[in-house]
Amino acid sequence: MATEAETGLAFHPMDQFVVKPLFRHIEPGTCVPSQNITEGCIRWYEPTNATLWLGLTALAIIALFVFGTRGRAIIPNRVQSIAEMTYGMVYKMLEDICGKEGLKYFPFVMTLFCFIVFSNYLGLLPKSFSTTSQIAVTGVLALMVFLGVTILGFVKNGAHFLGLFWVSSAPLALRPVLALIELISYFVRPVSHSIRLAGNVMAGHAVIKVFAAFGAMLLISPIIGIVVTPLSVLGIVGVYGLEMLVAIIQAYVFTILTCVYLKDALHPSH
Amino acid sequence: MELMGQYLGAGLACIGMAGAAIGVGNVAGNYLSGALRNPSAAASQTATLFIGMAFAEALGIFSFLVALLLLFAV
Amino acid sequence: MFSLLQAAAPTAAETDTHAAPANAEAAAAAAGHGADAAAHAPAATGHAVEAAGHAEAAGQAVGMPQLDITTFGNQIFWLLVTLAVLYWVLSKVALPRIDAVISDRQGAITGDLMQAEEYKKKAKDAEAAYDKALSDARAEAHKIVAAQKADIQKDLDNAIAKADAEIAARTSESEKRIGAIRDSATADARSVARDVTAELVRAFGGNADQGAIDAAVDARLKGAA
Structure with missing residues (x-):
């Protein structure tokens, strides 16, 4: 931000992640919780841009999976094929990793996968708000998985679930050390699980915004701009392509890790 | 002075991403060489590939996060 | 910067409860911190809160927007609503429907394959029947031909025998006559x-x-x- 005054380039890579109410403008200085000034703060119930894009995500998923499969055709059309292929992919992933017992949790895993894929892709639209770039959102997703898996593990296996941390194949002297490491890595799971997704999405979007800011160089200095502007446009195209890939891969990774954690809860033998 | 420290720290934190890049490259390269030796087993191991990549990449994401926190939140 | 503002804020809040002279001093200190951190915020406002406000008013994020705890409640609430709706729709409507379609298709494919198998068997049977009919007809034809041949042979034999007998009779008659003549x-x-x-x-x-x-x-x- 310090460079802005000198060069005239407007770098605001993080502005796209600001949560704003849809129907009102927050007056400056009306939300400082540390000073008990909260009248301008975003209420938990009011519709914001996050609400809008969460809703659009839900609508897109419903459009694909409910209206797309309305025909119930034996020979599917394109939209129905996409829905069926997504279904088949997640189903197979869950079955391969967790076995038949894991299929009980298929709707949950499918919900996670579809939500992440669609909000990643909707977040790639210009001027949109990517919900998966918010730590709050991915944190809730990861905590849901973490708490769900932990509770499920104890309900299904009781104290036997703790065998996950007690590596019985290791020498006895090493086991307490390994147990400590396993315990720490178990509790780091939700952190890495959520930050991986949010970080990937945020990084890509921020990099695109930085390139976009450099794209305005032609307006400021034609001599430098003639080189920098085409390069930055190319850069945006390249990063955008990469982001398309990252969007699906991160959703896949999030889902597959959910499956792996679920497997640990169902079969805790190390 | 404090600002300089933040920027320096953020830049240094970004070096951590190089480690993640090496790790991810290692995973992908070893997968490829294994897949070329035994192509029939390749398809069944893509899930493992992605899990390995995700774990390797997570540490790079942590260093990215440290950089962001230094730049914007400290 | 964000935490600087936050650090400055309690100082100001604290001083509100204190006596008036201390208040002015602390506010000035807070304003100084805020101005330092947010380089472009005008220091003339004289209050840290307003410095933060200006940064927001300019449409810019102060620090990482993701770490702004005041928005968390809103996001989490709407996220849970969305996930609940999605879970309900997927588990009650979409997934059973897709499952039904896929198993229908599987059934149709299996049925078609079985039918094809049946048709194949039928075709094989028909071919066998055709072959059998063909060989039967051939055997019949052979039989008829043989019977006809035998008939003809018999007729021929009869005719030859008759002719032979006649020739013999004529010969003997002629011989008799020749004998008589002689x-x-x-x-x-x-x-x-x-x-x-x-x-x-x-x-x-x-x-x-x-x-x-x-x-x-x-x-x-x-x-x-």
């Missing part, structure tokens, strides 16, 4: 020879005994014959 010719020749001999003997003046002449002629004829 006999009559021999008898004629003998009587002529006897007559001639008797005449010759008479002419020579002999008185020939008829019996002796006949015997002599017969002996001579036997030798000639």
Whole structure:
């Protein structure tokens, strides 16, 4: 931000992640919780841009999976094929990793996968708000998985679930050390699980915004701009392509890790 | 002075991403060489590939996060 | 910067409860911190809160927007609503429907395959029946041909036998006639020879005994014959 005054380039890579109410403008200085000034703060119930894009995500998923499969055709059309292929992919992933017992949790895993894929892709639209770039959102997703898996593990296996941390194949002297490491890595799971997704999405979007800011160089200095502007446009195209890939891969990774954690809860033998 | 420290720290934190890049490259390269030796087993191991990549990449994401926190939140 | 503002804020809040002279001092200190951190915020406002406000008013994020705890409640609430709706729609409507469609298709494919198998078997049966009919017809034809051949052979044999018999009969008749002719010719020749001999003997003046002449002629004829 310090460079802005000198060069005239407007770098605001993080502005796209600001949560704003849809129907009102927050007056400056009306939300400082540390000073008990909260009248301008975003209420938990009011519709914001996050609400809008969460809703659009839900609508897109419903459009694909409910209206797309309305025909119930034996020979599917394109939209129905996409829905069926997504279904088949997640189903197979869950079955391969967790076995038949894991299929009980298929709707949950499918919900996670579809939500992440669609909000990643909707977040790639210009001027949109990517919900998966918010730590709050991915944190809730990861905590849901973490708490769900932990509770499920104890309900299904009781104290036997703790065998996950007690590596019985290791020498006895090493086991307490390994147990400590396993315990720490178990509790780091939700952190890495959520930050991986949010970080990937945020990084890509921020990099695109930085390139976009450099794209305005032609307006400021034609001599430098003639080189920098085409390069930055190319850069945006390249990063955008990469982001398309990252969007699906991160959703896949999030889902597959959910499956792996679920497997640990169902079969805790190390 | 404090600002300089933040920027320096953020830049240094970004070096951590190089480690993640090496790790991810290692995973992908070893997968490829294994897949070329035994192509029939390749398809069944893509899930493992992605899990390995995700774990390797997570540490790079942590260093990215440290950089962001230094730049914007400290 | 964010935490700087936050750090400055409690100072200001704290001083509100204190006496008035201390308040002005602390506010000035807070304003100084805020201005330092957010480089472009005008220091003239004299209050840290307003410095933060200006940064927001300029439409810029102060620090990482993701770490702004005041928005968390809103996001989490709407996220949970969205996930609940999605979970309900997917688990109650979409996934059972897709599952049904996929198993229907599987059933249709299996059914079609079985039907195809059946048709194939039928075709094989039909081919076998055709082959059998063909070989039967061929055997029948062979039989008929053989019967016809045998009939013809029999007729032919009969005709040949009849013809043979006729030829034999005719031959024997002809032989008989030839024999008769030859006999009559021999008898004629003998009587002529006897007559001639008797005449010759008479002419020579002999008185020939008829019996002796006949015997002599017969002996001579036997030798000639």
